Amino acid sequence: MDRNADPLVEVENLSKWFGMSQGVMDRLMGNEPSPVKAVDDVSFTINEGDIMGIAGESGCGKTTLGKLLVQLYEPTQGSIHFDGNDITEMSNDEEKKFRKRVQMIFQDPFESLNPRMTVFQSVVEPLRINDMYGGYDERRERVIEVLNEVGLSPAEAYLNEFPKELSGGELQRVAIARALVVNPDFVVCDEPVSMLDVSIRAGVLNLMKELQEEYGLTYVFISHDLSLIRYMCDRTAIMYLGDLIEQGPTEEVVMNPKHPYTEALFDAVPEVAPDAERKRANVTGEVPNPRNPPSGCRFHPRCSKIIPPQDWTGGQPAFRRAFQFKRKVLTGDLGPEDVETSGETATGRAAEELLEHGLSLEVPEEHRPASRSGTTIDPDQLELPREAESTLREAAERVVQEDYDGARDVLDGAFETICEQEHPDLREAGPQITACHLYEGESRKTRKAPSADD
Numbered sequence: 001m002d003r004n005a006d007p008l009v010e011v012e013n014l015s016k017w018f019g020m021s022q023g024v025m026d027r028l029m030g031n032e033p034s035p036v037k038a039v040d041d042v043s044f045t046i047n048e049g050d051i052m053g054i055a056g057e058s059g060c061g062k063t064t065l066g067k068l069l070v071q072l073y074e075p076t077q078g079s080i081h082f083d084g085n086d087i088t089e090m091s092n093d094e095e096k097k098f099r100k101r102v103q104m105i106f107q108d109p110f111e112s113l114n115p116r117m118t119v120f121q122s123v124v125e126p127l128r129i130n131d132m133y134g135g136y137d138e139r140r141e142r143v144i145e146v147l148n149e150v151g152l153s154p155a156e157a158y159l160n161e162f163p164k165e166l167s168g169g170e171l172q173r174v175a176i177a178r179a180l181v182v183n184p185d186f187v188v189c190d191e192p193v194s195m196l197d198v199s200i201r202a203g204v205l206n207l208m209k210e211l212q213e214e215y216g217l218t219y220v221f222i223s224h225d226l227s228l229i230r231y232m233c234d235r236t237a238i239m240y241l242g243d244l245i246e247q248g249p250t251e252e253v254v255m256n257p258k259h260p261y262t263e264a265l266f267d268a269v270p271e272v273a274p275d276a277e278r279k280r281a282n283v284t285g286e287v288p289n290p291r292n293p294p295s296g297c298r299f300h301p302r303c304s305k306i307i308p309p310q311d312w313t314g315g316q317p318a319f320r321r322a323f324q325f326k327r328k329v330l331t332g333d334l335g336p337e338d339v340e341t342s343g344e345t346a347t348g349r350a351a352e353e354l355l356e357h358g359l360s361l362e363v364p365e366e367h368r369p370a371s372r373s374g375t376t377i378d379p380d381q382l383e384l385p386r387e388a389e390s391t392l393r394e395a396a397e398r399v400v401q402e403d404y405d406g407a408r409d410v411l412d413g414a415f416e417t418i419c420e421q422e423h424p425d426l427r428e429a430g431p432q433i434t435a436c437h438l439y440e441g442e443s444r445k446t447r448k449a450p451s452a453d454d
């Protein structure tokens with residue numbers, strides 16, 4: 001990474017929403033369409049020569065962001081400047097030049113290469129489309145050169161092979177050759193080794209690093225594999241439900257994550273940073289439906305560090321559990337079927353049982369602390385303020401009596417948090433920036449997106 005490098009890609013307030021049109025039922029019912037906000041208002045800068053990692057769980061918007069960067073998708077909102085030019089406003093001529101300078105390598109080489117084309121035909125095609133390297137002989141020479149560079153040598157032995165005759169590793173090398181044959185400046189690699197046998201992944205990754213130097217490339221590496229991100233990338237951006245929630249130098253993001261989601265992500269794979277002091281983040285629940293993401297910070301329903309209001313007099317863990325209880329009642333995830341006690345005379349006991357159940361944390365397997373098997377807790381052991389406890393008991397009694405409206409009324413206005421109410425701006429937090437209310441650094445909203453030199 002060159003600290004004095006210029007920005008190559010500048011992304012500002014970029015969004016891509018899918019499903020903007022209404023379905024038949026929505027039209028009949030007069031419902032507004034609820035799009036999937038696959039990428040929602042993200043900003044960042046990639047400097048020349050950087051390798052920028054984009055990480056996050058499946059479905060968080062990584063591929064959509066990658067496709068936006070190479071203009072395989074039109075943005076719903078926002079802008080992308082490549083080498084100073086807005087790529088959404090290019091003339092035909094500019095677009096032609098852009099397409100030559102920017103390439104994408106996909107996860108599955110079996111899908112990205114045409115099975116009816118030989119290696120030569122696949123790799124020479126971009127030269128033909130872009131009208132490069134004059135006639136047949138020059139193009140053949142260039143194809144042979146690039147095949148040798150990607151480790152397919154002697155190249156002549158591969159020229160007439162069809163994809164079905166090659167191994168996965170060889171195919172991905174052909175895909176890399178096809179991307180590099182036009183001498184690009186910027187390559188977006190979407191899970192480039194995840195389909196390959198583990199034994200050959202390192203070889204392909206090292207090749208990609210070598211080629212970066214040789215071609216002076218700038219890369220984006222999209223991956224859910226955090227060890228790969230750590231190995232390859234200078235800088236890393238973490239996405240959650242379409243939001244870019246943390247970005248900064250990779251070592252900082254891995255060893256000293258600031259956003260509770262980033263922390264949870266790395267805690268789930270401790271081998272990525274074995275020396276780090278692991279703090280189990282105890283994420284709760286699963287990733288919510290992207291059509292209907294939570295308000296405020298999208299991670300708040302799962303967050304171990306959810307922030308109590310200023311007038312909360314109990315402990316933070318108690319607030320987190322009380323908030324979980326309220327959420328379960330409001331979403332209909334807590335009902336009389338969750339308790340074993342039944343019968344009219346046992347309402348008090350059933351409510352007690354329901355309270356305990358509602359205050360328990362549903363931690364997904366990969367985030368469960370090794371030392372503790374269960375996540376239920378006796379309400380008496382929690383630092384719950386007296387008033388909060390009676391609110392919860394009353395709500396539990398109403399739920400047991402199937403008076404759900406009553407339970408909702410009791411909880412209305414209780415256990416409120418900024419995390420649910422306000423979407424956090426990206427803020428400075430040490431060498432990285434993060435979108436979390438725990439940090440009070442300067443907001444980046446009105447400032448230039450951060451670059452590798454920040």
Ligand SMILES: Nc1ncnc2c1ncn2[C@@H]1O[C@H](COP(=O)(O)OP(=O)(O)OP(=O)(O)O)[C@@H](O)[C@H]1O
Nearest residue numbers: 018019036038057058059060061062063064065290
């Ligand atoms: N063409 C599309 N039409 C509608 N929804 C889409 C489309 N492409 C992606 N999505 C949705 O957008 C969200 C983000 O998807 P995307 O593929 O970008 O995520 P990802 O992080 O790359 O996931 P994965 O690692 O599984 O590939 C998902 O909810 C997905 O279902």
